[in-house]
Amino acid sequence: MNEVFSVSTRSARQSIDITDEVRGIVGRSGVTEGLCQVMALHSTAAVVLNETDDPNLATDIVTALERVVPAGGGWLHDRIDDNAHAHIKAAMLGPSELVPVRGGGLLLGTWQRLILMEFDGPRKRRVSVTLLRESS
């Protein structure tokens, strides 16, 4: 009921639609009713739910966060590492999303997709998927 999969990101900032991968795990789990949690096991990446039909939207989310939390914006953590901005962005979005499971599939709105947001790539990222079944 828990599976961890890897995603290799290719650039410093990137968004990757992971909905199909998560749907595959839900299908294999045999859970038909319950909840599915999807979590990046990292503190400089995040998981969000939003539209991916227009790929520019994820770029806009990255741009908005960059305006608020610019790389090299005088952050204390940059004295040790240069990725303070990535930590702050990830903390603002949060590492996980929770989605209902109904009839063996994810209950999502028409325009909702699960997106892994990379803020400090390229890297190999691990994503945890946990399924909790309704008890009867």
Next chain:
Amino acid sequence: MNEVFSVSTRSARQSIDITDEVRGIVGRSGVTEGLCQVMALHSTAAVVLNETDDPNLATDIVTALERVVPAGGGWLHDRIDDNAHAHIKAAMLGPSELVPVRGGGLLLGTWQRLILMEFDGPRKRRVSVTLLRESS
């Protein structure tokens, strides 16, 4: 253990306290101990937990997000649709909140209420409520 209800919003930006509606669903479910997830099935609306005693507070949250992510702020998605700002705001707040269920009711702090945040209204919005019972 899953129920979807609709809320008709009346303006472009709006906050609606949905705590009583969710409490009704928890009561009808018969779940006494567990978790309750409340999720907007949309990518331009969000669910937050905060105070509604002073209705100005939700307005302040909307104002703060508008300063950070202004409508028409040069977003790429606006070439297709004019609601990029609403998507970004919704992604920042997140579509769902999770609340413990204890003794048949929601475990909330004194000033915590469930609020549906509309960023691209007026629209009919669907809110999913999923209950997971503790197994013994």
Next chain:
Amino acid sequence: MNEVFSVSTRSARQSIDITDEVRGIVGRSGVTEGLCQVMALHSTAAVVLNETDDPNLATDIVTALERVVPAGGGWLHDRIDDNAHAHIKAAMLGPSELVPVRGGGLLLGTWQRLILMEFDGPRKRRVSVTLLRESS
């Protein structure tokens, strides 16, 4: 399967690593596989998952939010109380995090720790920990 513990914060803005306290509760619960929800029962404090190895990082998160949502930034709620900024920051980060439980412990990335973020201290804060066991 639900336990509430208290944390006394000592300053107006503060971050407190609560991972060990939560781990103790998970251990005592006897839950080996499932999910663990950690939630601040307040609307001017938040729970985030991020690095605490460098304590400056939490300071950077507070600084970033202060730039976006300054105290005394013309918020309507300040007419009643002077803590509008704290409410807005808490709403942006969200009050809770959800973590998988595997093999009796929390499934976290190497740099992920549970952090209580105080935005309106000093105060006594209550943190709820709810465990949901996988049903078989």
